[in-house]
Each structure stands twice: as structure tokens, then as C-alpha cells.
Amino acid sequence: MKNSSSIKFFCKNVLRSVGAQTALMASAAILSELAEAAGPWLFGLILESFSSSGSVSGRLFLGLLGAWVVASLFPILYQALDTRVSPRVFKRVQEDLLDRLSRHSEAFFEKRSAGELGQYVRQAATAATTLHNILFFDVIRILVLLTITELLLFPKQPILAGMFLLWVLIYLALSFKISKSCLSKIYSQSALGARTMGRILDLLMNLDLVHVSQTGQAERASLRETLDQERTAQSDLRGYLTKMNLFQAASKLAISIGVSIFAFRQLQAGSLGLGDFVMFVQLSVLTALQVQNISNRLVEGSNQLGILAHALGTIPEVPSRQMAPPQKAHAGNAVVVSDVHFSYPNGRKVLCGLNLHIFKGQKVAIVGSSGSGKSTLFRLLADSYQAKSGRIEIFGRDIASLTHEELFKNVTIVPQTTRIFNRTMAENLIYGTRATEGEGRQMLSALGGDAILRKLPAGLQTPLGEQGSLLSGGERQRVALCRALLRRSPIILLDESLSALDAPSCEQVSNFLREHDPDCTCVMITHRLESLGDMDQIYYMSDGRIAESGTFAQLMARDGLFRQALNAGNNV
Ligand SMILES: Nc1ncnc2c1ncn2[C@@H]1O[C@H](COP(=O)(O)OP(=O)(O)OP(=O)(O)O)[C@@H](O)[C@H]1O
Ligand SMILES: [Mg+2]
Known part of the structure; x- marks a missing residue:
């Protein structure tokens, strides 16, 4: 429910403001990934033709070089576009939330310090920027790579292709589940961060009083306590993420080794050519690596979505008023x-x-x-x-x-x-x-x-x-x-x-x-x-x-x- 309101906010406020550039960025991501996946495929074709005819077509080789060039340069084009788009997303979210804040009345600010709210605005802007990148770079790349891997693998090794796809799905589902369970840790870390910022600002604004009252030491000790709580929450979260990374690395290793052994056996049995063997191994290693990346990014994405939802929940929109029919005014x-x-x-x-x-x-x-x-x-x-x-x-x-x-x-x-x-x-x-x-x-x-x-x-x-x-x-x-x-x-x-x-x-x-x-x-x-x-x-x-x-x-x-x-x- 909370997330659905932040998704709505993201689509309405962020995507609308940077729609055209986002489409360009997505195209750059698609092209770069097509080229990256074409590399192992072309390499496989070169080996195949060499082992069967003893020669290689110059076109294939040129194609391979071209794929490498595109795969290397397009992410840079993406980045160049992103240097313009991310600051706009950041600015837009901050503007919208500050606009929301400015519509709230005094009663709203009674329980929340200005510093804390300011920190929520910054957190939401960072979250929206990161989400934008994850959706239009990482998610697109893995979708393209996975589709191509499956298209190449399926006609030749349908069982292997099916198992690979299953592994990807299980892997992503598990990562998503893990990311959901660390959401509460993310919330508490973002709330503690905002509270610390509120305390620091409050202290800075009253420094003259602290000075006159000679309470600097006590204030420092109390601030240290707040900072310690934030640090504990941070290391708690990091520990959790490290465990998750371990699971990801082990799982990635298992699929890469598994596919390689399977393909090697097929090669030994003669049911797979050398070119196909190289292509499968390279593609599966590449895809497993990207799946690991995307799972990290998805965890980060769902966390950022959580942070955005938390900030939007803390700074809700002010409902518009029901207008009463105009009453007859007494002139005096x-x-x-x-x-x-x-x-x-x-x-x-x-x-x-x-x-x-x-x-x-x-x-x-x-x-x-x-x-x-x-x-x-x-x-x-x-x-x-x-x-x-x-x-x-x-x-x-x-x-x-x-x-x-x-x-x-x-x-x-x-x-x-x-x-x-x-x-x-x-x-x-x-x-x-x-x-x-x-x-x-x-x-x-x-x-x-x-x-x-x-x-x-x-x-x-x-x-x-x-x-x-x-x-x-x-x-x-x-x-x-x-x-x-x-x-x-x-x-x-x-x-x-x-x-x-x-x-x-x-x-x-x-x-x-x-x-x-x-x-x-x-x-x-x-x-x-x-x-x-x-x-x-x-x-x-x-x-x-x-x-x-x-x-x-x-x-x-x-x-x-x-x-x-x-x-x-x-x-x-
Ligand atoms: N945000 C608040 N929450 C709870 N109580 C409040 C709040 N603001 C004011 N009060 C209380 O309401 C009472 C009336 O406050 P108010 O500021 O209206 O007084 P005032 O007549 O303007 O006083 P003064 O002449 O000192 O400015 C006070 O007892 C005050 O403690
Ligand atoms: Mg008064």
C-alpha cells in the first residue's frame, strides 16, 4: 500500500519530468547489452567456423570487434545522459516534497523537527534517483541479456535453457524475499538518520544557549549516543547484506560451474561443438554475473522504494478542501x-x-x-x-x-x-x-x-x-x-x-x-x-x-x- 503510493509518485512526478531523456537512456542500455550478448555468440561462431573449415570470415571478426566497441561505449553514453537526468530527478523530488511541506500547517510541524524533515526530503530525492537508474539501466540490461541467452540456448539445449531460467527465477525470488525482510532495518536506519540530522540542527541553532549554560559536554555525550544508535543500525544492516552477498556468490558459482560441467560433458560426448561450448559457458557466466548484479540492485531498489515510501508517509499530501457554496457576506x-x-x-x-x-x-x-x-x-x-x-x-x-x-x-x-x-x-x-x-x-x-x-x-x-x-x-x-x-x-x-x-x-x-x-x-x-x-x-x-x-x-x-x-x- 505504502509502496504503491510511492510508485505512483515516482511515475507521476519523476518519469513525467524526464520522460524523453529516460527513453534515450533506456535505448542506450538496450544497445549496449545487445552488443555485450552478441560478443560470446560471435566468438562461438568464429570458433565453430574455424574448427569446421579451418578459416574465419573477416566479417565475423569485424562484427565481434564492433560488438565490443558498442558494449564499451554505450554505457558511457548512458552515463553522459544520466549526468543530466539524475540531478533533474533529484531536484524535482525535492521541489515536490518541499511544496508538500509548505502546504502543511503549524500543527504538522509540532512533532517533527525541521532538520529531520529536511533529511527526509534529501533521502527521498536520493531514493528516486537510484530507483530511476536501477529501472532504466540494470533491469533493462538483465532483461535483454536473459532473453538473448535463452534464445540462443533453447534451440540447442532446451533442458539446460529451462534449468538456467529456473535458477534465475528462484535466485531473484529469494533475493526479493531477503530484501523485504531487511526493509524494517532500512526504515529504522533512515528514521535514525533523519532524527540525528534534526538533533544536530537543533543543537547548532541553540549553540549560544549551550555555550552560556556550559552544557557542551553533556550535549556532545547525548549526541554521541544518538550517533551510536545510528551506527549500530548501520552495521546491523551491513551484516545482513553481507550474509546475502555470500548466498549470491555461492549460488552464482554453482550455476556457472554447473553449466560449464554440463556443457563440457556434451562437448566430450560430441553433441556440442567447440563454438557452442564456448558460447554457452561465456553467456552463462555473463548472465549469472548480471543476475547477481541485478539481485543486488533489486535489493537496493526495494530498499530505496521503502525509503521513498517512508519519506512520503512522513510528508503526506495536504488533502484539498471541500469548497462550500459561497455564503452571503455581511458587508460590515x-x-x-x-x-x-x-x-x-x-x-x-x-x-x-x-x-x-x-x-x-x-x-x-x-x-x-x-x-x-x-x-x-x-x-x-x-x-x-x-x-x-x-x-x-x-x-x-x-x-x-x-x-x-x-x-x-x-x-x-x-x-x-x-x-x-x-x-x-x-x-x-x-x-x-x-x-x-x-x-x-x-x-x-x-x-x-x-x-x-x-x-x-x-x-x-x-x-x-x-x-x-x-x-x-x-x-x-x-x-x-x-x-x-x-x-x-x-x-x-x-x-x-x-x-x-x-x-x-x-x-x-x-x-x-x-x-x-x-x-x-x-x-x-x-x-x-x-x-x-x-x-x-x-x-x-x-x-x-x-x-x-x-x-x-x-x-x-x-x-x-x-x-x-x-x-x-x-x-x-
Ligand atoms: N503547540 C502547543 N501545544 C500545547 N499547548 C500549547 C501549544 N502552544 C501553546 N500552548 C499552550 O496554550 C496556552 C495558550 O498559549 P498562547 O500562546 O495562546 O498564549 P498567549 O495568550 O499568546 O500568551 P503570551 O501572552 O505569553 O504570548 C499556553 O498555556 C501554552 O502553554
Ligand atoms: Mg502569545
Whole structure:
């Protein structure tokens, strides 16, 4: 079942992209093998004619030389084609899997580290490339060689031909069975490899913490343990494969010696000419060698298929959504959340009957103590997670019926953790927008970010380092905000996006947000209660629901949670 989905993936994604070149490669493999099999046949004919007439035709000899030339050169032609095709297969599979990954929501990444998934993508690409080679080189070659051997052998020695074919079939069936039983070892090795890669990346990304905490030694010891497990799995697998190679070598030797003795007896009895004797022995040795090769390649192929299936199972396709019929939108509603309940996959209950009604163009703040579920609400609005019950509407349409394309055309979210690529400032500013670099610079300037550009050695063209390490926290937030505003979506969700700005900068940016587009609905999570005087509405979250709502003046007029929090020093 698993394998059938990877075979489908292989045919659809790999073969379609390199079909024409693959046909050329297959032709080169067929020709080279025809020539290789023609060698013993022509050699047999030469000996036959020499022993019967004492002379050899020059044509036969030329044919033999020609066969040798083709048999030697065509595999090189195959390789030359392959140097173009394999990288394309590799690239195509990586692109497709990265595309799959990019469609998954946050919930998917909760249990899998980025490094681990990246390793699966690489493993799948390598597996597909190897499979492509096995199918269009090794399998084709053995099929051609076996067919020719049988065609030459059968008219003269039908029993020998039948026994030989039987041996090949038994040999391949046994090899296939052995390869299936080592599949679980392959899975565990590939899973361990991916896990190790995930751990290494996680460690590298947190090296500063390791350094400060002085835990380098403990981390090294724990990593060594993971590497040891991987090594044990590797040697386990190698040991298994060595046993299999032993069986193959013994079996190959048995058939080669068996056919040679049989043919020798026939030669002694006079029922076989010298030429046929040489041809049979050479062909059977050659075919047995190729059968051994192909059995190794088949084992490798089925392993690679297993690895591909494992990677595809780990990175499944995101099912496309059932589109609901368009509903009549209420012109004034931007975001409506009705009685939403939500728990995280680990069972942690976070939202319990949340209701919100945000009108188009409103500037709204969501506040509440740490852990009260504010960011969780945004994750639901970005469809990273789905509510257990209740309903969320964006411009009158149920979020569950929107495609991500539709959703993100309407909604832009700036998450609590600022995302910056290790690319240039310009690329980061206009990432995911249709804006030009000039517009990016203008927006940054409007957000008070001129000073940031002046400090960067190559201005807009300066790469910002891993996660924007060249910038301060507040500068990173300005870049993320600039990028979000340039998307010009009608709804913008800001999760503590101004938290690292100093008070005057925060006020400047807040004023800009309020005034730059009256139609834009802006929902802002913040802990700075004192700065919310101009908000159209403030929602105070507590225990997974809205405990209080109103304008700043209304909330201050009540002796409720908001006023108490503000008087206590803003620290909600
Ligand atoms: N992926 C997750 N799995 C399980 N629990 C989670 C997950 N993410 C958050 N939580 C829990 O859900 C609760 C709400 O988290 P959330 O991030 O929504 O809080 P918040 O109101 O945004 O807090 P803060 O103001 O500190 O950012 C927290 O108790 C948190 O521990
Ligand atoms: Mg939060």
C-alpha cells in the first residue's frame, strides 16, 4: 500500500519530468547489452567456423570487434545522459516534497523537527534517483541479456535453457524475499538518520544557549549516543547484506560451474561443438554475473522504494478542501468568532467558548495575561489549527471552506516570533508581496526605519544573517511589520509585533497603523495597555474566553480586569 503510493509518485512526478531523456537512456542500455550478448555468440561462431573449415570470415571478426566497441561505449553514453537526468530527478523530488511541506500547517510541524524533515526530503530525492537508474539501466540490461541467452540456448539445449531460467527465477525470488525482510532495518536506519540530522540542527541553532549554560559536554555525550544508535543500525544492516552477498556468490558459482560441467560433458560426448561450448559457458557466466548484479540492485531498489515510501508517509499530501457554496457576506463583518472551543493535540484546553465580532476597518486590541490563549486565537485565524467546535468567519465566509490562497489574500499574520530569512534586507522587506524594492524602502521609512538602512553596510542589499542576527529585536519587528503591510491584505493580525520597540517608536508605528488605511482591519495582541487609548475596541481574554470588551474609556470606567491590570502596572 505504502509502496504503491510511492510508485505512483515516482511515475507521476519523476518519469513525467524526464520522460524523453529516460527513453534515450533506456535505448542506450538496450544497445549496449545487445552488443555485450552478441560478443560470446560471435566468438562461438568464429570458433565453430574455424574448427569446421579451418578459416574465419573477416566479417565475423569485424562484427565481434564492433560488438565490443558498442558494449564499451554505450554505457558511457548512458552515463553522459544520466549526468543530466539524475540531478533533474533529484531536484524535482525535492521541489515536490518541499511544496508538500509548505502546504502543511503549524500543527504538522509540532512533532517533527525541521532538520529531520529536511533529511527526509534529501533521502527521498536520493531514493528516486537510484530507483530511476536501477529501472532504466540494470533491469533493462538483465532483461535483454536473459532473453538473448535463452534464445540462443533453447534451440540447442532446451533442458539446460529451462534449468538456467529456473535458477534465475528462484535466485531473484529469494533475493526479493531477503530484501523485504531487511526493509524494517532500512526504515529504522533512515528514521535514525533523519532524527540525528534534526538533533544536530537543533543543537547548532541553540549553540549560544549551550555555550552560556556550559552544557557542551553533556550535549556532545547525548549526541554521541544518538550517533551510536545510528551506527549500530548501520552495521546491523551491513551484516545482513553481507550474509546475502555470500548466498549470491555461492549460488552464482554453482550455476556457472554447473553449466560449464554440463556443457563440457556434451562437448566430450560430441553433441556440442567447440563454438557452442564456448558460447554457452561465456553467456552463462555473463548472465549469472548480471543476475547477481541485478539481485543486488533489486535489493537496493526495494530498499530505496521503502525509503521513498517512508519519506512520503512522513510528508503526506495536504488533502484539498471541500469548497462550500459561497455564503452571503455581511458587508460590515471582517472577523466573527462564534463559541469557539479548542484544545491542542496534547489535550491542553485553551479556548472555551470564545466570541468576537470585529467590523471591517476596525482597529482592535486583544489583551490578557500570558498563556490566556491570544496567540492560539491567531493560529486558528491563520488556519494553523482547527477549532474543535464553533465557527470562525472571515468576511462572512466560514474559514473551514476557504482555501489557503483565499484566506491569505484576506489575512496577513505577523507571528509573535519574528521571521527573518538569511537573505538581503530588500528581499526580506518585500517577501511575499508585490511591492518593489523602492516601495519596501518607503514603507520602512514610514515606520521610522531609515536608521536601520543607514547602519547596514550594503543598505538594502545587505544579507541579514541567520534569523536576522544582524538586526536588533525592534529592528526585526519593523522589517516584519513592513513586509506585512506591503501585502495590503484587508485584515492584518499583529501578535506583539511592537513589543520590542521603545515607547516613542511604538507610538509612531501605532499612529501609522491607525491612519495608513481606514479600510484595513487591524487586530493587535499587546501587553502595553496604556497605549490603547485610540483603539476602536479592546478585548480582554481570560480563561479561554473574552472576559471584558469595550473602548479604552469604557473599560477604564469599570472596575474590571482591564483597569486592575493597567493599575497594577500593565503587566498582563
Ligand atoms: N503547540 C502547543 N501545544 C500545547 N499547548 C500549547 C501549544 N502552544 C501553546 N500552548 C499552550 O496554550 C496556552 C495558550 O498559549 P498562547 O500562546 O495562546 O498564549 P498567549 O495568550 O499568546 O500568551 P503570551 O501572552 O505569553 O504570548 C499556553 O498555556 C501554552 O502553554
Ligand atoms: Mg502569545
